[in-house]
Amino acid sequence: MAEQKKINPMLKMALELGPIVLFFLAYTRLRDRTFDIGGQAYDGFIVATALFIPLIVVTTLILWKLTGHLSKMQIATVVLVVVFGGLSVWLNDDRFFKMKPTMIYTLFAGVLGYGLLRGQSYLRFVMEEMMPLQHEGWMILTRRLALFFAGLAVLNEIIWRTMSTDAWVNFKTFGLTIAIFAFFMAQGKVIQTYSIPEDADRT
Template sequence: MTQTPRKKPSALTKQLLEFGPLLVFLAVYLYMRDATVTVAGTEYAGFVVAVVAFVPLQILSTIVLKLLTGELSRMQIATLILVIVLGVATVLFNDERLFKMKSTFIFGLFGILLFIGLWRGQSWLAFVLGQALPLDQEGWMILTKRMAWFFLIFAAMNEVVWRNFSTDVYVFWDTFGQMGVMFVFLMANYKLIEKHWIGER
């Protein structure tokens, strides 16, 4: 008995699933940033409340994305695990600094892993994104090296932001700033991708 091919979700649906939890996090934080919630005698700031709203939504959106597409990248799985671990730790220790380090851990880990792959003469980025970006081997190695450095610099940028600026600035960096920086990086590598593209045009 043959299986019916899984219909891919629309681009809008994927974007809502991927960025919806972040937008909810932003909305809850803006609404609660000057307030506190007391639970069992412990006061939780608005940022922690926003984390409590964000983590379950991130889990739910990832599950729905898996059901709709039939697959999750290793990057998505690793990101979800770190979000859950740091989200739970933030609430348990009532320390918002733990969640603010989320991007530091995520991008730092990805950068280190990509460099390990390069050291072994492999592009682990191609292993993760090969179906989405059909590039030749040379293109993947160049892009992987650039992405590895980018991830490490990105992790350092996150450390600078959360350690030196207000929580308001961090929240907007986390929701919009990071996406903007990532977009600029991808656009900066457009010519490389175009040059080494081996898929249909």
């Protein structure tokens, strides 16, 4: 496996979050407009989605080129964006793209849950280099994250099915990002309790 290259953290954040921010900006500018393309009328949400798909593919490829590495979560996210976003554009139906976070978080919760049933933390494989923890710490964190992802999947379903598109876009752009950040901030006690000192021998 090729060694992962280090890049500027701000550049990495821009590549990861940039497409989401640009989708939000595109939607806010286009939401009240309708576009006639090939004899078919598309609203601003669908057009913003059509712009978002290639953008996230390109930024992910740039990230892979610069780091030599993509996590399985990043790959799964791009695939689901292309599939569900593509269906929304192709069928001119925004429901598919709105379902995408549900599919992503259900997938993540399922994968983490499957690992837990086998007595393993798949989260450890993704984050161990950034945050070395004892096995018990990884298991606790993985259980919590699996439940958190399952909760996000349910919440996304509730919001897109019961609220306006504006509310869903705000939730997707800001709510999900803040929720994930807040979750990891809340795990400080577990991380502190089960962290492995840098100079400790690792097996």
